[in-house]
Amino acid sequence: MLRYLIQTFGCQMNVHDSRRIEEVLYARGYEATDAPELADLLLFNTCSVREKADHKLRSMVGTFRELKERRRDLVIAVAGCMAQQRGEALLSEIDLVDVVIGPDNIPELPELVRHVRSGGPPIARTVFDMDAPSFLTAQVRPERPEVCAYVTVMKGCDERCTYCIVPYTRGAERYRCADDIVAEIKTLCAGGVREITLLGQTVNSWHEPGDSGGESRFAALLERITREVPELWRLRYTSPHPRHVTDALIDAHARLAVLPAHVHLPVQSGSDRMLRLMLRRYRRQDYLDRAQALRRARSGFTLSTDIIVGFPGETHADFEATLSLVREVGFSGVFAFKYSPRPHTPALRLGDTISEELKSERLARLFEVADELQQRHLQSLLGTTLQVLIEGPSKSAGAQPANCVRVSGRSERHEIVHVDAPSGLDLSGQLLEVRIDQAYKRSLVGTPLEPWPEVASMPASAAKSKTAVRLPLMVT
Ligand code: SAM
Ligand code: SF4
Numbered sequence: 346m347l348r349y350l351i352q353t354f355g356c357q358m359n360v361h362d363s364r365r366i367e368e369v370l371y372a373r374g375y376e377a378t379d380a381p382e383l384a385d386l387l388l389f390n391t392c393s394v395r396e397k398a399d400h401k402l403r404s405m406v407g408t409f410r411e412l413k414e415r416r417r418d419l420v421i422a423v424a425g426c427m428a429q430q431r432g433e434a435l436l437s438e439i440d441l442v443d444v445v446i447g448p449d450n451i452p453e454l455p456e457l458v459r460h461v462r463s464g465g466p467p468i469a470r471t472v473f474d475m476d477a478p479s480f481l482t483a484q485v486r487p488e489r490p491e492v493c494a495y496v497t498v499m500k501g502c503d504e505r506c507t508y509c510i511v512p513y514t515r516g517a518e519r520y521r522c523a524d525d526i527v528a529e530i531k532t533l534c535a536g537g538v539r540e541i542t543l544l545g546q547t548v549n550s551w552h553e554p555g556d557s558g559g560e561s562r563f564a565a566l567l568e569r570i571t572r573e574v575p576e577l578w579r580l581r582y583t584s585p586h587p588r589h590v591t592d593a594l595i596d597a598h599a600r601l602a603v604l605p606a607h608v609h610l611p612v613q614s615g616s617d618r619m620l621r622l623m624l625r626r627y628r629r630q631d632y633l634d635r636a637q638a639l640r641r642a643r644s645g646f647t648l649s650t651d652i653i654v655g656f657p658g659e660t661h662a663d664f665e666a667t668l669s670l671v672r673e674v675g676f677s678g679v680f681a682f683k684y685s686p687r688p689h690t691p692a693l694r695l696g697d698t699i700s701e702e703l704k705s706e707r708l709a710r711l712f713e714v715a716d717e718l719q720q721r722h723l724q725s726l727l728g729t730t731l732q733v734l735i736e737g738p739s740k741s742a743g744a745q746p747a748n749c750v751r752v753s754g755r756s757e758r759h760e761i762v763h764v765d766a767p768s769g770l771d772l773s774g775q776l777l778e779v780r781i782d783q784a785y786k787r788s789l790v791g792t793p794l795e796p797w798p799e800v801a802s803m804p805a806s807a808a809k810s811k812t813a814v815r816l817p818l819m820v821t
Contacts, residue, residue: 347385347458348378354401355392357583358515359425361495361544363390365481366424366451372484373455381412386420386458391427393510395685402427406439413441420458422446426514430688433469447471448500448515451481473501478519478554482529485536492736492754492774494538496529497521498566499545504586506613507624507695508653510687511546518547520554523566530574539774540579540734540755541570549585549594564593571603578776579734579757583609584651588627590635599642606643607677607758610636611651615670616663619656622695629670636674647722647758649678654711655704656684657695664707671714677722677758679715683708716786723760723784730794731756733779735772739763741788753788761788 349370353363366388367377378384387409392398406421413419422444423435429447436442443461446454450470457468480497501516502509530541545551549563556562563582570580580603585594587610598604610632614620617628640646652667671679683704686697699707739753741763749765752772756762762779766772779791 347375348383349375349386349388350378350381350384351388351390352405353390354398355390355394355425357495357542358497358544358546359390359392361497362425362448362451364483364495366390366454368481368484368486369451369454371486375455381409382416385418385462386422388422388424388454391423391425393425393427393430393514393687395682396687397685399427403439406441410441418462420444420461422454422458424448424451424454426510428469429471429514430510432471436467436469443467445469445471447473449474449479452479473516475516475519478521480521480525482525483533485532487536490537490773491533492538492734493540493542494533495542495544496526496533497544498526498548498551498582502546504547504626505624505691507622507692508656508684508687508690510690513689515546518550520552520556522554523569526566527570527573530570530577534574534576537774539577539776540581541577543580543582545582546584547586547589548582549589549591561589561591561594563589564591564597567594567597567601567604571601577603579603579605581605581607581759584611585609587612587625587632587635590639592638595635595638595642598639598646605757605759606646607648608639608646609649609651609678610639612670612674613651613653614656614659614663615667616659617666619659619663619667622658622692623653623656624691629666633670633673645758647677648674649759650674650676650680652679652681652711653684654681654707655699657692657698659684659699659707664710668711668714671711671718675718675722676715677719677760679711679718681708681711681715719787720784723787723789726760726781726789727784728781730778730780731758731760731762731789731791733762733764733777733791735764735775735777737773741785756789763788763790764793765790766793 351363353359389402391402420443421441423442424446428445435445444457453470499520501518502512503518505512550561551563551566612632613623613625615629636648686693733754733756735752735754739751745751745765748768750768751763752766753761753763778794781789781791783790
């Protein structure tokens with residue numbers, strides 16, 4: 346039996362791809378290991394959105410040189426965006442790499458590993474499946490139950506934001522048909538999944554493949570999933586593009602309780618001049634209007650966002666416009682990045698005009714504002730009751746009472762909530778009513794309103810239905 350170890354970098358799309366890679370390997374008899382020295386295949390699933398990710402990969406692979414020299418049969422593979430972007434060149438750029446495999450070639454991985462293990466030369470496969478797009482379907486594995494899962498609805502991107510490498514690493518937009526999306530969600534829910542996040546680079550531009558109008562039918566897709574998979578508790582999506590936040594989508598947020606009262610809606614900048622240079626295809630006011638409409642659709646609605654600081658030519662006034670937009674929207678979370686020039690992108694022509702020092706200064710100021718907003722939001726939840734879908738053991742190091750373990754999950758709005766539960770209770774997949782007692786910098790701590798013994802004395806499947814609070818479906 347061959348063993349594999351996968352190291353994943355980057356976004357949810359890569360996390361999702363890593364799961365599919367695991368399933369392809371599992372189907373061919375591979376077994377997972379956490380120990381590199383026991384692995385026959387070390388796979389790095391990479392990101393190339395920012396240059397830092399490139400450097401990280403190179404230094405990470407380098408740490409396995411000694412192991413590779415000792416274990417000549419160890420295969421080192423690179424997958425993901427960097428594999429797609431560099432292709433065959435990566436084989437000579439990092440001499441330890443044996444296999445380079447693009448996101449659309451995942452099913453070929455076992456064959457490529459076999460080729461190298463039987464003495465073949467290093468090999469690269471990075472061909473887009475433009476003619477017959479395929480979407481790998483999740484395989485439910487009862488021995489590894491999941492509470493939350495990703496389902497891809499589209500891949501690639503046609504937006505061509507001037508700073509972004511994704512259209513070159515993931516190719517043109519390809520859509521998955523609704524029948525397949527619904528079928529995959531049903532299978533996952535039958536296997537115990539309670540929360541689905543629909544994935545796509547511009548997820549809300551979704552329409553049926555071959556739909557000649559190409560107009561977003563995303564709201565109709567959400568509605569269909571809600572109707573046909575009533576056992577689903579929560580339906581999220583990421584990342585939506587602001588220009589595809591249609592009235593129908595806003596209306597869906599008002600009517601479908603399965604949609605949480607939160608959206609991650611990347612804005613990138615609050616300056617119209619920057620948005621134009623970035624080719625974001627909306628103005629500051631358009632974004633503010635959409636954000637406000639979402640807020641009106643559902644009480645307590647929160648938004649988080651992505652922002653790039655130090656885009657070429659960003660002036661003090663442009664940056665101040667971003668800060669003022671962040672304050673005006675009152676984001677509950679901000680993911681901010683320093684602009685990083687990427688190969689092939691149109692923004693390269695603009696140069697990298699903002700010094701590293703100024704980028705760092707702006708990033709720090711932005712985080713200051715974002716942290717203050719997040720703190721204010723988390724503090725406002727003290728004493729309230731949230732419905733928390735428990736995902737598993739907590740990563741937080743908070744002090745726990747004796748005989749307790751800390752577990753964590755997400756609220757309906759996506760806040761991370763920790764709960765101290767008696768040791769020995771498996772609460773994964775439980776939807777608990779939790780009173781919030783404490784706010785950390787980025788998460789909350791609370792106490793369940795239901796008594797523990799009720800959960801403890803039941804088998805997991807029964808406990809699930811007993812403790813689940815199914816929200817009413819508000820379809821008019
Ligand atoms: N498709 C999504 C969207 O439109 O927002 C996000 C895709 S991208 C992988 C995630 C985030 O990385 C972007 O929202 C942007 O803020 C950031 N990003 C992309 N290219 C970048 C670059 N060249 N430099 C810095 N940040 C970048
Ligand atoms: Fe990149 Fe823009 Fe496409 Fe997002 S929408 S993946 S930022 S090109």
